[in-house]
Amino acid sequence: MLLSSFTGNNTFACVLYSLVQMLLMSWIFSYSICWLRNKNISKVICGIVLMFFAFPRFWAQHAISMWKDPVFSVLIYFYSLKLFDLIWSKGEVATEKNYILQCIFCVLGIGFSRNNGIYIMIFSVSIIAFWILVKYLEWGKCKKVLISSVICILFTWLVQGPGYKILGITGDPIESYGIPVQQVARTVVYNGSMTEDEKEFLNQLMPLEKYKDNYSPGLVDHFKWSSDFNTEFFNTHQSEFIKVWLSLLVKNPKLYLEAWELNTCGFWGLSFWELNNDPNNIAMGMPKEGSLEEPYNIKIGSLLGKNNAVDMLLKKYFSIYTPMPAVALCLWIALFMILLAAVKGKMKYVLIFVPCIGNILTLLIATPITYWPRYGLSFICLLPVCLVFPYLILDNNSRKID
Template sequence: LLAILPTAIWISVLFVGRRLKLFSLFAVVIAFSLVVQGPLFTAIGIKPSPLVEALAIPLQQVGAVVHNNEEITDEQAEVLSAIIPLERLATVYNNTSVDWIKFDSQFDRKAFAEQGGEFIKVWLQMAPDHPGSYLRAWGWQTLGYWDVGTENWIITKSTSAFFTPTQNLMYQVTGLEILATDPSNLDQRYDAIRHLPVVYPLFNIASMVWLTLAVCVILVASKRANLILALVPLLGLWLSMMLSAPTYCEFRYLFAFHLCLPVTLLIPFLNPTRYQSLDR
């Protein structure tokens, strides 16, 4: 929905004359999405994501406050202690990922789900008293999605192990000699390639995000802001990471930016005057 709703808002601004028809279309899309992710998923046994996934950043921000031994009220401590002992929270907190908290043996997922509302209240109450810790925790948790100097794994040994000397698909496709030998350390060889200056941006999340934002600026400057519509789903996806990223830099989370790169680069060269306006 974070991708659908911004798109609907952007369309309503650009195409005033067709708002009713367009909103009707989006209403159908949203309704279909809710049905698929609700009753249909339930019917086939797919469970919804736990609440902790959606509240990853708030949990990290609260964890940062406790880790820094900052003062909180007894009532706030009581709510947090029901989820995870404060001493344990201070110990396991890691500024790059909420996984250290949510996968800890003393973290009570059931209690967190049941007291999610109380946790949100505590999180909001603590915000005015700990703005610095909240901001730093958010910055660390989203670092890889806006900082081009941050990177993380892309290929793992569990996948590179499938390649054998006679079935080295990477070498067969690219012809690069660096991939031609023993594939057991293909992940290290992949790292060697990704750090080449020319191709580094192609393996970097933030580079693709900033490139997409630069295209948006170009479109606005050239008075073709309506073409940004094609990029709104990507921007919505990025926004979802900035609001609820569970870890600081996960390539697969924003891989859509890389998949859409050819289209993103093509958009600035489009001439909208050649096409009939949707607003007529």
């Protein structure tokens, strides 16, 4: 919207947005390769990392997709490298102005690019504070970074909370209740234990006989966007919903656990190996042809013309259907590295994984879907660094900070 107000053309604004996003992603990926090289990682390994970011099609797809996730994820990746530098330098880097500005850029960027960003930053900054408490870091060296980060988090909260409210910018409350709604719906569908009052309340949300038709174990959208769901009633009875949810939790823990597992397993379940070859990441979120033109005046199409020979050739080799590594696989590799660091007495270095772990934790609490790679893209960004993590933590006495 901001770009549109400057350009006066929504289509051109989309072009500019894509260019900015491509530049940001390419810059951070390039920076990370230089970052590895400056940690004395061999040129061969750095070359492999370069190929990882240059050749797979899913990076190019995310670079031009107008989701919040690409910017959000690469900023988490960049921030993770900054946190490793904090430990690597024993806090010395935190006294540099450029480093503090980079951290501020990350905190604000992550906080404003996705709704869960502020929680990730609270989690990350809390761990930094704990690292200071246990003497992994010195307060005197890190206080500017910590204080500036806290100020940025408070600023983000003020803007997104009271600020948005004053401006009349409101979200949809149901967006924050994905898993609780799934748990309650599963309890109804599978005839869980409920009182008559609870049944009456849930019937006002949606007729009880309609729950089975609308409940989908792996996706809350089918339920919450159903014409049978009383959104207005939910919005005005959120506190009552929470009370009913808690009451049903005590009486139906097994159904609740099943609902949670089925709605999150794609992000942690290694048994879903087919997710490593899931080609529908971009396709699931693509707007239908013509759906943006009339309401938003955004034209979709190739400048070469429809069915142009060059255009068709490019589509053949740069298809929107392409596999990408599973987030769960990246998560478990990171967890193994954390275990390795603990065994080797290098636990302080796991700070590099904290932002990505924070992102996964928010997904496990509130994801609306069993799996969508873009939600955990930050872990895929971190994968190359994760794989060389054992070398990075072995000895850092003779290495330099970029």
